Amino acid sequence: MVENTDQTTQNEQERRETRERLRLLFQSLNNSGNNGNRSNDSMLLQLLSELIPEDLQNEWFDSLADKNDKGCKETFVSSLPRVSINDILKQEIIRNPEIKAAHLNCSICYCKYTDDDYPLIAQLPHCGHHFDFECISIWLSKNETCPICRDNLTSHKEVIDTSNVELEEDWGMYG
């Protein structure tokens, strides 16, 4: 143990406390249900993962995804346009005039959008395919293509919105 500064001593202390808490948790679990089967392990893992604060959990998942070295940037995924069932219905009705809202479903989980009172639906740019936001964000964290048409989402150059550029120049003149 190197204790160069007060900082490290404090960190050490915190770490020791965490370790102690985990040790107690393991012990209590062992005592309560000692069947020695794997369902215990999964319960323990679940408990442990609940101990990690949510934002840290996300960071952890992200770092796991990074190791894969594939997938879309988190900022890209979170900025995907959300659309309403009615928006999709308007688009789909051009191809199939008979279509009803109850026919629309996410192609990943196969669940109807109408099963959810407030469905969160994301639409991919360029190809326009739509999925539950949750389903597509998990897929895109490890992959870069649309599950339906294989359109590579990272292959498109970002469109630069020139209409704003002039506006900013104007601001520069008066500001």
Added chain:
Amino acid sequence: MSLKRLLKEKRLIEKELSGYSESIELLEPVAFENFLKWRAVLKGPVNTPYHKHSFKLLIELPSEYPLVPPAITFEPYSMPHCNVEFSTGKICLNILEHEHWSPVWNLMYVMVALYQLLQEPVVDSPLNIDLANILRAGDTSAYHGLINYYLQEDTATH
């Protein structure tokens, strides 16, 4: 996610399986308590050496399914095919690989793809090199003969 989706697939299969009676004999979970293990039986397509034979498949679904592909193998020592390792039943089919899989596909779709693989063996990515070499040389009578030999051997020993 996987269990909910597999339940939906099961309902879909129950509805649609009768339409596939020429190709798929069976596609169901091994036990109702365990939806992550399925079994299937494919029928040998007409105009192939597999005609009038049935082939058992084992399907294991990872908990991340459908975001990752199902793990599918033929019953070991049952399938003489260019793209199947005879001793293990391991299948070489690109849609079953992680980088080519898509979560919009389902088990029914995979079964149809495997049925097509029985109709059209791919000699360029063989797991059974003997069969692929014979097929590549264009010796169809030897190819049919060898597969028949394997299949008869199989029915004799089991």
